[in-house]
Amino acid sequence: METTPELVSELRPDDVFVFGSNAGGLHGGGAARIAHERFGAVWGEGHGHHGQTYAIDTMSGLETLAREAGDFVAYATAHPELRFLLTPVGCGIAGYTPQQVAPLFAGTPTNVTVPAAFASYL
Template sequence: MRIESLGPGEIFVFGSNAQGAHAGGAARFAHERFGAVWGQAEGLQGQSYAIDTMSGLDVFEEQAARFVAFARDHPELRFLVTEVGCGIAGYTPEQVAGFFRGAPENVVLPESFVKVLEQD
């Protein structure tokens, strides 16, 4: 599923880096279309939510856990998760999908992540 536009209350979840330099991939798209803030590496910004996927798997896992908690605290929003970490960061869905295990119903995961989680 390629996300081209968002409805009210929908949030584009993308992979970022520690500098919040949204120069490529989904981060650039988030910056150009959905209000991602240059220099903000994590969290809600406009109609987007950044997770640092470039600072190692430990940081990625911590930030994914904070995202899942944030989504749980904001049931009024619908979070559309890209294949975070599987582009420029170079991880596979098998390496990172588990970081989103237990995400609430208002989180829409990419099909590749769902397949991995269903295998567990």
């Protein structure tokens, strides 16, 4: 299992930066801001693949996060030509722990890198 770099400052053409968002896609801080400013996240889009980013709603409750994580795993599986750099979604402003969030990403395919904090729970 490949680990996502702690700081992602550039992407290869086939890389996708996976970050935590809110349902409204207001990318004002943290990884969401980086996604918007550097990698093509679309303001107002809080879910899915836009530019070289993939947004996961982490702010609408753990049940929503679980559903979005499952959608992401399915999407990454369907797109083996891309490399997804999963950040520690939900473990910043949303306030969840890696122990709560990491298992939601069980079954991620090999084209997904995972945060070091998630690795021991997958």
